Amino acid sequence: MNMCGIVGLFLKDKALEPHLGEMLTSMLVTMTDRGPDSAGIAIYGGESNGRSKMTVQAAGPDAAFAGLAKSLSAAIGAEVKVAVKSTHAILDIPTGSTQRIRTALQELNPDIRLMSRGDSLEIYKEVGLPKDVAAQFDLAKMSGTHGIGHTRMATESAVTTMGAHPFNTGDDQCLVHNGSLSNHNSLRRKLRREGIHIETENDTEVGAAYLTWQMQNGASLGEALESSLDDLDGFFTFVVGTKDGFGVVRDPIACKPAVMAETDQYVAFGSEYRALVDLPGIENARVWEPEPATVYFWSHNAVPTSTEKAA
Amino acid sequence: MQTIDLQEIGLRELNKTLHAQAADTNQTAWEIVNPKGAHAIACGLDAPIEVTVKGSTGYYCAGMNQQATVNIHGSAGPGTGENIMSGKIVIEGDASQYLGATGHGGLIVVKGNASSRCGISMKGVNIVVQGSVGHMSAFMGQSGNLVVCGDAGDALGDSCYEARFFVRGTVKSLGADCEKKEMRPEHIEILKGLLDEAGIDANPAEFTRYGSARTLYNFDVDNAGAY
Numbered sequence: 390m391n392m393c394g395i396v397g398l399f400l401k402d403k404a405l406e407p408h409l410g411e412m413l414t415s416m417l418v419t420m421t422d423r424g425p426d427s428a429g430i431a432i433y434g435g436e437s438n439g440r441s442k443m444t445v446q447a448a449g450p451d452a453a454f455a456g457l458a459k460s461l462s463a464a465i466g467a468e469v470k471v472a473v474k475s476t477h478a479i480l481d482i483p484t485g486s487t488q489r490i491r492t493a494l495q496e497l498n499p500d501i502r503l504m505s506r507g508d509s510l511e512i513y514k515e516v517g518l519p520k521d522v523a524a525q526f527d528l529a530k531m532s533g534t535h536g537i538g539h540t541r542m543a544t545e546s547a548v549t550t551m552g553a554h555p556f557n558t559g560d561d562q563c564l565v566h567n568g569s570l571s572n573h574n575s576l577r578r579k580l581r582r583e584g585i586h587i588e589t590e591n592d593t594e595v596g597a598a599y600l601t602w603q604m605q606n607g608a609s610l611g612e613a614l615e616s617s618l619d620d621l622d623g624f625f626t627f628v629v630g631t632k633d634g635f636g637v638v639r640d641p642i643a644c645k646p647a648v649m650a651e652t653d654q655y656v657a658f659g660s661e662y663r664a665l666v667d668l669p670g671i672e673n674a675r676v677w678e679p680e681p682a683t684v685y686f687w688s689h690n691a692v693p694t695s696t697e698k699a700a
Numbered sequence: 701m702q703t704i705d706l707q708e709i710g711l712r713e714l715n716k717t718l719h720a721q722a723a724d725t726n727q728t729a730w731e732i733v734n735p736k737g738a739h740a741i742a743c744g745l746d747a748p749i750e751v752t753v754k755g756s757t758g759y760y761c762a763g764m765n766q767q768a769t770v771n772i773h774g775s776a777g778p779g780t781g782e783n784i785m786s787g788k789i790v791i792e793g794d795a796s797q798y799l800g801a802t803g804h805g806g807l808i809v810v811k812g813n814a815s816s817r818c819g820i821s822m823k824g825v826n827i828v829v830q831g832s833v834g835h836m837s838a839f840m841g842q843s844g845n846l847v848v849c850g851d852a853g854d855a856l857g858d859s860c861y862e863a864r865f866f867v868r869g870t871v872k873s874l875g876a877d878c879e880k881k882e883m884r885p886e887h888i889e890i891l892k893g894l895l896d897e898a899g900i901d902a903n904p905a906e907f908t909r910y911g912s913a914r915t916l917y918n919f920d921v922d923n924a925g926a927y
Contacts, residue, residue, distance in 0.1 A: 643816055643835075646778055646796065662756050662777060663737035676756075676775060678796060678815055681835065 392542035393554075393567040394420025395647075397628045397635050397658035398668075399535040399687045405654060405669075406435075410531030414523045416657075416664045417538040421519045423660055424540030427553040428522040429514025431563040431630045432536040437508055443480040443490060444504040444511050446550060450476050453501050464493035475525045476550075477504065477513055484508070487560070502551065507561030509534075509632060514553035534689065537630045537658075539565040545573070546591040556597035559604055561632035566593040567645045567660060568624035576620070596621060600629070614638045614684045628658055634688035643681035650674040656687045702727050707734040711741070721747040723767075737777065742770050745787070762789045765806060781808050784825055797834070800825050803844065809898040816853065819846045822863050828898035838863055839875065847894050849902050857910055861917075865910040866891050868902065879913040 396416040400406055410432065417428060447453030454473050461469040461480070469490070470481035482490055487506050494501050505512035513526040519540045523529060539554035546552050555563040570576075573592040576599060581587060585598045585605075599620065603613035610631060617627070618641065626645040629636045637658060639647055650657045650665050652674045659665045662676070679685055704714055714732065721727060730751045735741055739759040742751050745768035753761070756774030763782040772780075775793035784803040794812035801817070803825025810827070816834035819827045824843045832850030839855070841863030851869035858875020864887070865878075874880075883905075891904040 643797075648796075661737060661758055662775065663758055666736040666756075677794070681816070 392423050392544075394423030394540040394660045394664065395537070395565050395567050395626065395628050395658065396420060396539075396660070396664050397535075397537040397630075397637075399635050399656040400654070401656070402654035406534060407532045409533040409536055411529045412668065413536050413538055414529040415667050416659060417523060417528075417540060418520045419664045419666075420538075420540045420660060424542040425518055426543050426548045427514065427516040427541045427550070428519035428539065429512065429541075429553045429555050429565075430523075430526075430528055430536060430538040431505070431510060431512045431555040431565075432528075432531050432533045433509045433561070433630065433632065434511060434531070434533040435509055437481070439484055441482050441484045441487060441506070441508050442511060443482060443487065443506045444477055444513070445480060445494065446477050446502045446504050447498070447500055448476065448550075449500070450478070453498055454478050457497075457501075460497055461490060461493055464497070465489045474513070474527070476515060477526065479511055503557070505555075505557040505563065507557075507632065510557070510561045510563060510630070512555055512557060512563060514539075514555065515550055516548055516553065535630070535635060537563070537565055537628050537635060545569055545593075546589060549589070551589050552591045552594075554593060555630065556594055558597045558601045558629070561630075562600075562604075562610065563630045564593065564597045564600060565628050566596055567626045568640065570596055570621055570623035570625065572622040592623070596625070596627070610636065611684055611686060618682050626660075631688075633690050634686060636684060636686040637679050638684045639679055639681050641682040647679050648676065649679055649685075650676045701729045701731055703731045703733060705733050706738060706741070707736065711738055714741070715743060718742055718745055718747075718749070718751065718768075721745075721749050723747055725749065735774070739777070742768070745770070756793065765789060775812065781806075781825075784808065794831070795829075800827050803827075805844075807894075807897060809900070813850065819844070819863070822846065826894055826897075828894055828900060830898075830900055832869065835872070836875070838865055841865070845890065845894055847891065847898075847907070849900060857912070859916060860912045862912060864890070866894075866904075866907040867910065868907045871908075871910070874910065877913050877916045878910055881909040881911045883907070883909045 458471040467483045472479045515522045554565040570592040573595040577595045600613045626639045652670045732753045735755040737758040741761045743763040746766040748767045750769040752771040758777040760779045762770040765787045766785045767787045769788045772791045776791045776795045778796040781789045781800045784806045786806045788807045790809045795810045795814040797815040798817040800808045802821045805824045808827045810829040813831035814829045814833045818833040818837040820839045822841045822844045826845045828847040835853035838846045838857045842861040845864045848867045852871045854873045855875035857878030888904045
């Protein structure tokens, strides 16, 4: 994705958690001129005890989601709850049943598309102006610990829901991208031979699939991002969401803009400073550009890994 | 002093007002509040006025500047001072990538750090950075001076022509055809003048000069295999 806008917000101050959706939505809408084609947001809403979540999407939600809870519950022999939000639905499922639900969905209705899976991650994305997409899902009312968002100006593939960002890369993991990958066709063929499912002709989906494949082979997210610097050809600023926080990496040329801000209350990412101006205390925040070819992480983990920075 | 609230009047109206100032205007001091990282603030000025932006700016602030002095009391976004012809830009914070790209004249001062591609394709502009500059700075620099009081990133001065680079700290790597040069008395003089004009207190003797080795100026048949 060439132009595009990226935003990310990681909260350190719990008092801000009820306002996460509102703050991220404002940041996202500011980035409309960078990407008016479509928009998406990944939001991490804390723990769900012994339950997991899947976000699914359907072009005709009324028909697709009617009776879905009942049919899925019957298919896996355990309770599945369905909360519909416009074209998306959040499935509340028993932890460990993701694969069975996926299989059941394919049999029940192949037109239902999987947006995300994990314990706390929800992804909402659609074609349209960022403000309309945000309103469609009532994003401003959502609370959470951290989230990332993307506004898209398409260059490498069609403007569709599945071509919008964020892309789910694994349980509770997702990726947004500003830039364009030039070796995505050969890499897509390679990853498909390795058995990785890639749905579209989109370059970023290949980037996301690449990270998934690396992590399936034992790499940590940090290691997967490090190796992306060698294996991905093209321009990219990536922001990745994880269950505990988010990470940022830029290609060595670093043409695609990136600004970060940190205060005692939050760490924020924006394609431009403009996206950050309404955050509380921004006047006194530490504001800087992330270095090229350097992986950054912020985590809620009390004991961060060597590549992570504790909040 | 004229004060303009950018959020109230909008960018077009702001720039129109500044463009309307003639060479002999009495309104020489302008203050812009609430810039909020907006693009193209105070672009294309051509009068001896002084504009102070109270906050951080987005893309292309003070681009194509002639005669005017633009002070940015914050950090500046990508492409600030692009194609500056004359006048002065002073950035109190950091500058983002390609500061002063293709600039023909004038002076740009950065009190913080400048990012990648600082002074790319400079054609006569002088840039003085109190902190450090990022990778590929002064790429294809043709004329003018880049002064770095901190360190320079990778590939400084790649494929440069006759621009001069003065660096006080370390240079991570030199670009193709850029080399270390002797610091002669005339260079100390030039550097001293630039530091004085920028209002930066630094000893010119602590700097190293870099410039073109001039081996890429003409086609060399031994390089034919590279094309």
